Amino acid sequence: MTELPKSTDRKLGLVIDLDTCVGCHACVISCKGWNTENYGAPLSDQEPYGADPSGTFLNRVHSYEVQPESGAAQLIHFPKSCLHCEDAPCVTVCPTGASYKRVEDGIVLVNESDCIGCGLCAWACPYGAREMDQAAKVMKKCTLCVDRIYNENLPEEDRVPACVRTCPAGARHFGDFADPESNVSRLSAERGGMALMPEQGTLPVNRYLPPRPKDRIGEEIDVLAPLLAPVAEEPTGFLAWLDRTLEKL
Amino acid sequence: MHPAPSVIAFTTLSSLGFGLLFWLGLGFPPVTGWVAFTFFVLAYLLAVGGLLASTFHLGHPERALKAFIQWRSSWLSREAWTSLAALLVMAAFGAGLVFAATALVPLGWLGAVLSIGTVLTTSMIYTQLRTVPRWHQLLTPVLFLSFALAGGSLLAGMVHLAPWLLAAAGIVQLAHWYLGDSALARSGTDLATATGLGAPGRIRAFEPPHTGPNYLTRELVFVIGRKHARKLRVIALVLLSVLPILLLLLPFHHVLAALAVLSHLAGAACSRWLFFAEAEHVVGLYYGKR
Ligand code: SF4
Ligand code: SF4
């Protein structure tokens, strides 16, 4: 059914912290690792060891440079996966009903056995969150690790998306945005969580936390600085003579 | 957007075919018997040939019938329904003309509406995409409809109406290019809204996620060949509109009419290539391209 649900019981999604992301791409690898051997068709690679390698990924990390009015430029790493939009254009364009948004938790999924591989949903997504697998010829996208988060065979601490579990910097957080008291709702409220391309009207669920301003060195001296002045002074008397003599040797 | 040859062939040919079916349904030209048979075969070859070409674009053509399911929300599904209905109704209407020399007028009108409706649903597949500002404008359906009407009238041999419709198609094409050129800027989507990083200063894409291309950059961020866009626009406009009009204004001859059709077809294909090649998808912003 590619009509969108009016509302969903829960709104599961991610908070991605652009302040702490170190750009290590660990989430890219763990996402590919988990999803290539679980839900749906594997995430294939073409010419992985050849001259022109490429492949299917559900999560990719871009890097941007922001140049403030003054001071040094700042490098910001920018992980991007499906934002599980509330008004998801990728769902309504699908002619077969293969793309759908779940009523119970808001996760946007593709039923691969119904997908005819027309690619229209990838055209409709403004974020580039959908990729057609070149081997299986079906549409692949982030599943919010639906096969982990409810998986009772996994230890409790592993029942979060692979990318969240893996991130060494703790830059990815998973939770329910429908609950104002959840970890992700509070994080987003406290840190000014941003929606990407709000003018596209997709109402993304995922939120991005803006990078904090960086320290500036050399602009103002701390009031305690004088106390930190070097204590070693130029030697006088005998020590000064010794110093000079040794210097000449 | 990547100008896939199958999609260009599909939209160009089927637009001509359904345009011809539209005029045939309205009784232009008023043909029966073998002449009608020839006209209908031509229209069906173009329309069905186009539809077949479009299935080559699918990853799983064997599941194509599933595309009929979601007509309530999906324009692609609506296109499947209207094209099927148009082809069936016009087949019945054509059979009346060919075998019984009778025009079942209401059936013809219904078929005409469905035929032009097919072109409209095709155009809406592109128009609905807010992600491609150049396509997301009122003139996109107007462009598709004007091409189908003009090309169809040319094939139907309507030498008096065709020049006017060809001129109209040319003007709509110019306006579509003009408004399309500023569509991305007017859409309000840029790298700052895409990343939310607009405030602290000037932002630029520093590094793509991977050193190589991927499905998205190949399919949605097609930037090759845009440098010839200006020249191609002139060629497209001359071939699709100006030259056919001049050929029709000369004293009528079948060779000239055939040349007008071929010229229009080549021009329409060229215009359709530009329609894709010049269309910027907003995801290109994330990759520092457009
Ligand atoms: S991010 Fe893209 S694929 Fe995911 S729900 Fe939104 S529009 Fe659909
Ligand atoms: S590619 Fe598959 S999921 Fe996407 S719109 Fe086409 S049929 Fe639906």
Ligand code: SF4
């Ligand atoms: S939630 Fe799962 S599928 Fe989505 S980006 Fe993270 S690891 Fe990949």
